[in-house]
Amino acid sequence: MGFLDIDKVTKIYPNGTKAVHETSLSVEEGELMVFVGPSGCGKSTLLRMVAGLEDISQGDISLNGKLINSVDPSERDVAMVFQNYALYPHMNVFNNLAYGLKNRGVDKATIKEKVHETAELLQISQFLESKPAVLSGGQRQRVAMGRAIVRNPKIFLFDEPLSNLDALLRIKMRLEIKKLQRKIGVTSIFVTHDQVEAMTLADRLAVINNGVIEQLGTPIEIYNNPKSVFVAGFIGSPQMNFIDAELKNNTLISEDFKIPNFSSDFNGNVLIGIRPEHLSLSKKGEINITVDLVEQLGSDNIIYGEMNGGKELCYRSPGNINVNLGEKSSLEIIENKFYVFDKDSGKILD
Structure with a gap:
C-alpha cells in the first residue's frame, strides 16, 4: 500500500461516457506523481475523484490507509491548485491565504504566523496587502500555491496549474514547483498535457489515454522503454x-x-x-x-x-x-x- 491508493476506480457519467476505466495505482508519501496525457483522456477526472469533486462510479480511493470514497472534500485534507488560480478578487493576498484557516477556526495569531511563513517561502511577502488583479500571472500562481501550502494538507493536487502562463514563465514556475515540493516534502499529484512538463517534474509519471493508464514509471524508464505506440509517440520531442x-x-x-x-x-x-x-x-x-x-x-x-x-x-x-x-x-x-x-x-x- 502507498500513501494514496487508487484501486480499480471507474468513472461513468450519466450519459454513459466512461471517462476512467478500472484504474489502479499507488502514490508514495513525499512523491511527486504526474498524470500526463492528451485533452479528454481522463487525467483531470481522476484527480477530481481524489479531491472528492467527482463521484466514484466503481472502485476505492484510500488516503493514508483510510477509505475516502464518501468523505466530504472539505474533510479529506487535500489541497487543490487550479489553472485559473481560484483566488477571491475582493480579498487581498493575506486574506486569500488565510481564508481556509479562518474557516477551520484557527486562532488569529496562528493564522498570521502561518500566512507570513508561507508568503516568505513563496517570496510574495511584499504583496500581502495587494489584490489579485494587480498581480502578474506568476504571482497569482504563487498565491494559489500558498493557499494550499498554508493549510499543511496531506496531499497537493495540481490541475494544469501552468496552462495560462506564457512559455518562459511556465519554465520558471515548474522549476519553482519542483524545488518547493522537494523542500516541504508533501505528497503531490500534478496533471498536465505537456510531456516536457511531465518529464521534468515527475518522480514517476502515469501516461493516460482513453481513461486507462498506458504506462507507469519514472520519466527515464518510460522514455527508454515505452510499452506501446501511444506512449512512444506521446513522450519525447x-x-x-x-x-x-x-x-x-x-x-x-x-x-x-x-x-x-x-x-x-x-x-x-x-x-x-x-x-x-x-x-x-x-x-x-x-x-x-x-x-x-x-x-x-x-x-x-x-x-x-x-x-x-x-x-x-x-x-x-x-x-x-x-x-x-x-x-x-x-x-x-x-x-x-x-x-x-x-x-x-x-x-x-x-
Missing part, C-alpha cells in the same frame, strides 16, 4: 518516427531499408519506432531522405525529410552542421536504438 514494416524470419523489412537479426517469434506487420536523436548522418546509412525542412534551435537542428517511399522522417543533428533544403542525406540508426511494435495491437515486441 520531437515525436518518435514510426515506419511501416514487415517482420519476417527475424528480419525487419520496410519499403526503404532492412534490419536483419531481430530476434522474435513474431511474424507480421509491425511499426519500427526510431527517436530523432537516435539517427545520425552516415555515408554507410541505409535510410535515405531528401531534406524539406530545417528547424534551427542553436545547439541543435531538427531536420525533416522524405524517404524514398514518401514517408516523412525527422532527425536531430548538431547545430554546427549545415543542412540545406533539397539535400540528399543518408542516415543510420545509432547503436541499434529502435523499437518494434505490433501494428495491430500497438504493443511493444520484446
